[in-house]
Amino acid sequence: MRIVGHLDMDAFFAAIEERENPSLRGLPIVVGADPRGGKGRGVVSTANYKAREYGIHSALPISKAWRLSEAAKRQGRPPARFLPVRMERYAEVSAHVMETLRRFVFLVEPASIDEAYFDLSSCESYRLAEEVCRKMKCAIGDEEHLTASVGIGPNKLVAKIASGLRKPDGLTVVREGEVASFLxxxxxxxxxxxxxxxxxxxxxxxxxxxxxxxxxxxxxxxxxxxxxxxxxxxxVRGRDESPVEETYEAKSVGEQETFEQDTGDSSFLTERLRAMSEDVMRRATAEGFTHFRTVVLTVRFADFETKSRSHTLSVPTNSLAVLQREAMNLLAPFLDDRENPLGKLIRLIGVRVEKLEQFGVHPQALLIE
Incomplete structure (x- = not known):
């Protein structure tokens, strides 16, 4: 009998901020870009459940999140607290959560910074699998003071869908014979x-x-x-044969920045790209990644047209200088008529590394929520 679990931390970034700053407890919290009084140009990374009551959710433009918060304020409700992303701290807590999972189950596949699949087949029954997951959730609550939602099913697809149905702090079990009626x-x-x-x-x-x-x-x-x-x-028939694999390979570690004003200033763009490259290397190193092979650059123009270009090195490297050089090489065509024949201004740039390697540490994927 195959039994798979999926754990999804509840409003992970916002929950960590609330845990570490008691004055935030019970308030709507938005983690993401600076709203700048409604003129900010980034997006929401995570919103806690109080903020979601206002219609604020992940990937929402931060300016719209601010307007929704102001609308709630006019109705006499508490305005949202807007906080910056602290990715290194979230990655550290994520590593602790994954360590807790491995005390309860043998095979764990991290799927992102705040979720993971795990194999429960050795339980040999859904009843015992549910008991293990309840203990797992309690351990995370006791040790990290955070809640997680868990789904249990006959495969990864069903387990993932199940974990999202009773948030926060949910536990949903879907036995093999129940898949059709569940979906x-x-x-x-x-x-x-x-x-x-x-x-x-x-x-x-x-x-x-x-x-x-x-x-x-x-x-x-x-x-x-x-x-x-x-x-x-x-x-739609609940079929998924993909295995739970401990040797999960993180897809990428990246950073991006939306500028306050659209720009074509090459000096400004190259300076920001250098700084983002440093942040990417810091994050990758903090997660135990030792080498990368692919560099990806993303450019979004003022009209929201978005292009990505990449280059894969012949051998892996851990050099910041190489990352910066490759990122600059990818940016250069966007500063002339090779990739930007109309001379459009640029709204956003991003850089990420892929084909990551690490030794002696379980990979923890990093995703901007």
């Missing part, structure tokens, strides 16, 4: 890989729930979504 009433957006555009396409043909989507054949879904349609056909 049927859920909105299609619940299925990983279905974003707002796909959701809108499906809504146009009257598909709103997983059950609705099951009425399409595999061929029909391939016709609608190409190769991805075959994958969606399997997912």
């Amino acid at each position: 049927a009433p859920l909105p299609v957006r619940t299925i990983p890989g279905i974003g707002p555009k796909t959701e809108a396409e499906l809504a146009r043909v009257g598909v709103k729930t997983v059950k609705d989507m099951r009425s399409f054949s595999q061929q029909e879904l391939r016709g609608m979504f190409g190769k991805r349609g075959g994958d969606l056909y399997e997912k």
Whole structure:
């Protein structure tokens, strides 16, 4: 019998801030860019559940989050507290949480800084798997003073969906024979890989729930979504054969910055890129990553057109100088007509490293929430 668990920390960044600053307890908390009185240009990284009551959520423009907070304030509700991202601290707490997981289960696959899959098959029953997860959640609460939501299912797909249904501090068990009925009433957006555009396409043909989507054949879904349609056909039926793998490889460690004013100033852009590269190396080193091979640069223009370019080195390196050099080489074409023939101003740049390596330490993936 295969049994898989998925742990998802609740509003992780905001929960850490509230834990470490008692004066924040009970208040709506937003972790992300500086709102600058509604003129900030970044996004929300995490919002706690109080802030979510205002409509504030991850990836929301920080300026809109500020306006929602101000609207709540006018209604006599407490305004949100806006806090900067402290990624190194969050990564440190994440490492502690993963260590706690490994005391209860043998095989753990970190999926991001605040979530992980783990194999519960050795429990040989869902009853015992649930008991193990309850003890795991209690240990995280006692040791870290944080809550986590856990899903248990016959595969990674079902476990992940289950972990998100009863947040915060939830525990949802879906046995193998219950998968079809569990998924049927859920909105299609619940299925990983279905974003707002796909959701809108499906809504146009009257598909709103997983059950609705099951009425399409595999061929029909391939016709609608190409190769991805075959994958969606399997997912809406709760099928997933992907293994839980301890040798998880972090996809990337990166930083990005949205500028207060759109700019074409090459000196300013190169200075910010150098500083971001230093931050990336600091974060990677803090997580025990020793080498990288790929450098990726992202540029977003003032009209929101976004382009990414990358370069993979012939051999891995841990050199900041190499990272900065490669990042500059990737940026240069955006400062002339090779990548920017219309001379558009730049709104955002980001740099990240991929193909990460580490020795003697379990990888902990870093994602900006």
